[in-house]
Amino acid sequence: MKNYSKLQLTALVVLRFLVGWHILYEGIAKLLNPQWTSAGFLDQSQWILSGFADWVTSNAGILAAVDFLNTWGLIAIGLGLVLGLLSRPAAIAGAALVFVYYLNTPPLIGLEYALPVDGNNLVVNKTLIEAAALCVLALFPTSKIFGLDYFLAKRNN
Amino acid sequence: MNAKVDRKDENSSSNKNMEKEQGNGMQRRTVLKALAGLPVAGFLGFEILKKKNYDGYKREAVLKELGLDSIEFPQADYGKKSSSGDLIKVGFIGFGTRARQLSQALGFMHPDDVKSRQQNNTLAGWLQQEYLNVAITGICDVFDLHAEKGLATAKNEIRPGGPDAPKLPVKRYHSYQEMLADKDIDAVIIATPDHHHAHIATEAARAGKHVYCEKSPSLHEDELNELYTTVKNSNVVYQLGHQITQSVVFQQAKEIIKRNILGKITLIETTSNRNSANGAWIRHLDAHGNPKPGDEKSIDWKQWLGNAPYAPFSVDRFYSWTKWFDYDHGMIGQLFTHEFDAVNQLLHIGIPKSVSSSGGIYYWKDNREMPDSLHCVFEYPNHDLTLLYSGNLASSRSRGRVFMGHDASMELGSNAVITADRGSTRYARGIQSGAIDPSSPMISFNPGAGQIDAVSSASEKYYASRGLTTTTINGRAVDVTHLHVREWLNCIRNGGTPSANIEMAFQEGIACIMAHKSYVEKRAVEWDDKLKKIV
Numbered sequence: 001m002k003n004y005s006k007l008q009l010t011a012l013v014v015l016r017f018l019v020g021w022h023i024l025y026e027g028i029a030k031l032l033n034p035q036w037t038s039a040g041f042l043d044q045s046q047w048i049l050s051g052f053a054d055w056v057t058s059n060a061g062i063l064a065a066v067d068f069l070n071t072w073g074l075i076a077i078g079l080g081l082v083l084g085l086l087s088r089p090a091a092i093a094g095a096a097l098v099f100v101y102y103l104n105t106p107p108l109i110g111l112e113y114a115l116p117v118d119g120n121n122l123v124v125n126k127t128l129i130e131a132a133a134l135c136v137l138a139l140f141p142t143s144k145i146f147g148l149d150y151f152l153a154k155r156n157n
Numbered sequence: 158m159n160a161k162v163d164r165k166d167e168n169s170s171s172n173k174n175m176e177k178e179q180g181n182g183m184q185r186r187t188v189l190k191a192l193a194g195l196p197v198a199g200f201l202g203f204e205i206l207k208k209k210n211y212d213g214y215k216r217e218a219v220l221k222e223l224g225l226d227s228i229e230f231p232q233a234d235y236g237k238k239s240s241s242g243d244l245i246k247v248g249f250i251g252f253g254t255r256a257r258q259l260s261q262a263l264g265f266m267h268p269d270d271v272k273s274r275q276q277n278n279t280l281a282g283w284l285q286q287e288y289l290n291v292a293i294t295g296i297c298d299v300f301d302l303h304a305e306k307g308l309a310t311a312k313n314e315i316r317p318g319g320p321d322a323p324k325l326p327v328k329r330y331h332s333y334q335e336m337l338a339d340k341d342i343d344a345v346i347i348a349t350p351d352h353h354h355a356h357i358a359t360e361a362a363r364a365g366k367h368v369y370c371e372k373s374p375s376l377h378e379d380e381l382n383e384l385y386t387t388v389k390n391s392n393v394v395y396q397l398g399h400q401i402t403q404s405v406v407f408q409q410a411k412e413i414i415k416r417n418i419l420g421k422i423t424l425i426e427t428t429s430n431r432n433s434a435n436g437a438w439i440r441h442l443d444a445h446g447n448p449k450p451g452d453e454k455s456i457d458w459k460q461w462l463g464n465a466p467y468a469p470f471s472v473d474r475f476y477s478w479t480k481w482f483d484y485d486h487g488m489i490g491q492l493f494t495h496e497f498d499a500v501n502q503l504l505h506i507g508i509p510k511s512v513s514s515s516g517g518i519y520y521w522k523d524n525r526e527m528p529d530s531l532h533c534v535f536e537y538p539n540h541d542l543t544l545l546y547s548g549n550l551a552s553s554r555s556r557g558r559v560f561m562g563h564d565a566s567m568e569l570g571s572n573a574v575i576t577a578d579r580g581s582t583r584y585a586r587g588i589q590s591g592a593i594d595p596s597s598p599m600i601s602f603n604p605g606a607g608q609i610d611a612v613s614s615a616s617e618k619y620y621a622s623r624g625l626t627t628t629t630i631n632g633r634a635v636d637v638t639h640l641h642v643r644e645w646l647n648c649i650r651n652g653g654t655p656s657a658n659i660e661m662a663f664q665e666g667i668a669c670i671m672a673h674k675s676y677v678e679k680r681a682v683e684w685d686d687k688l689k690k691i692v
Binding site for chain 2 (some may be wrong): 013017020021024025028032058059060079082083084085145146147148149150151
């Protein structure tokens with residue numbers, strides 16, 4: 001980490017804050033909306049995960065569990081990234097979660113979705129890019145300098 | 158780029174060689190750096206609070222503009238009190254597909270349905286349905302197979318109320334007269350083909366049995382008059398089978414109409430949109446294309462025909478009876494009845510002054526009499542409005558049910574979506590100031606929340622228009638047919654008049670008979686309000 005240039009470090013921290021902010025707010029917005037459920041999104045699922053999505057939506061108990069884990073997972077990952085607390089596990093978990101979102105509704109040729117789409121996408125969309133950004137953040141950590149992980153590392157030493 | 162990651166972090170404790178003062182400064186700076194995320198999180202929290210205030214203000218502004226800020230919906234008493242009063246003993250007359258659904262609404266399910274519900278995990282939800290303190294003690298069907306299904310349903314002990322519910326013997330009756338003569342039956346549910354509805358309901362009322370009758374109320378004007386007079390002069394509770402107005406959304410739509418949010422309504426458009434053989438009432442074949450069970454040995458065909466003209470037995474007629482005018486009014490009887498009831502419950506427009514219908518058999522060119530494309534125009538000059546009905550059985554393009562007012566329109570389905578009109582007088586200022594956007598829904602109801610949403614985000618609008626929500630009471634999805642039979646039973650126990658009472662049934666029956674007559678006679682048909690007669 002000491003080998004980052006000042007500019008590189010700044011860029012990585014800014015990226016971490018931006019992605020963290022986005023994920024944290026996605027979680028909080030779901031928490032604040034008591035009617036929110038992932039059923040609408042999962043109903044759209046068409047590719048390799050559509051069987052999984054059907055299983056979740058056809059079972060009220062599992063759907064509730066998925067909604068709960070999704071909301072609090074997003075909040076935990078978002079907080080981890082913004083505060084720099086357990087930032088690497090947060091980034092890895094975030095990359096996996098966001099990639100699952102992508103796999104449910106990838107913009108592939110022949111797959112049509114009824115949900116409104118943001119922008120024009122072919123194979124690559126902003127969700128996939130966010131998953132890739134999270135991989136970068138996992139591989140280029142900054143939280144031991146700009147983050148609460150500093151204190152964790154200090155205690156471990 | 159030399160950006161290789163060094164996992165072993167460096168911290169200030171390794172800077173022992175530095176001067177003390179400098180070390181303290183470094184330490185402070187390092188700690189401050191480590192806390193850099195806190196202001197970011199704080200800023201996000203601040204922005205979230207700001208957004209919540211803004212959304213709340215926006216919602217209030219729209220609702221205030223509409224005078225809906227003080228709206229209060231009566232809290233549903235559903236499931237909150239245990240069923241009081243005596244057990245009501247119910248007999249089913251006719252036990253086909255609809256009766257199977259009605260018995261589930263009463264709290265009884267056939268063992269086969271229990272099994273399939275177990276498999277798709279919906280049994281538990283049904284078992285939570287309110288126990289209605291009823292027992293099915295009689296089954297009457299002209300078809301042995303259906304009667305046996307009815308008996309198995311009535312005897313099944315897997316039901317709401319559980320093992321504590323009384324277990325009474327169930328009797329099969331071979332004619333409805335036999336059932337009506339039995340003193341042990343308190344009330345009957347009539348779910349036969351439509352040509353039996355009126356005369357069975359009339360005789361049931363004469364025998365002092367409460368009546369829940371599927372639509373349509375009657376196919377003939379004289380029968381309808383007789384039914385009306387008989388029920389009016391009796392103490393029985395008559396409820397016509399129209400469950401959709403039991404939805405929470407309808408209570409909310411009522412409030413919208415009462416508060417004149419839409420302005421003067423001059424046009425209502427109702428539709429049916431189907432595109433399948435089953436939807437076109439071709440129902441005598443199973444999934445493999447073979448005729449469904451039943452022959453003259455197991456079906457009492459003479460009784461099935463009843464007052465209808467003689468026709469030789471056929472499996473086609475027995476299952477797909479809707480196709481012939483002797484047994485039904487086609488789309489008018491099966492689908493428009495629901496539309497009429499929805500509109501009449503909201504606006505109380507009653508019997509139209511005139512009706513003209515047109516249409517034809519354009520797609521399903523089999524042995525049917527009923528048109529598969531049908532359009533009826535109902536004129537209400539005394540209410541200054543036209544009610545349109547357009548039904549089609551060869552295209553399922555969704556056309557909805559829309560109330561068009563000068564100030565706003567309301568699309569009423571599984572939820573209500575209200576959109577301000579560009580040319581509205583009432584909302585002109587709101588539209589000009591930008592508070593109201595006529596190009597997207599102004600308000601919608603969320604039955605799940607039981608409250609009004611001023612629609613805001615794109616995805617919310619999307620779901621509002623799709624109506625992905627279900628009718629929910631106290632956070633639980635509830636079958637509307639269950640609510641409709643529950644209302645009927647409550648009126649039997651505590652007095653009162655159910656929503657689809659005999660007055661509503663009479664108005665609906667007349668409107669439907671007029672529409673059918675107009676189609677058959679190819680002329681406009683009028684209602685003479687003085688003579689109380691169709692002319």
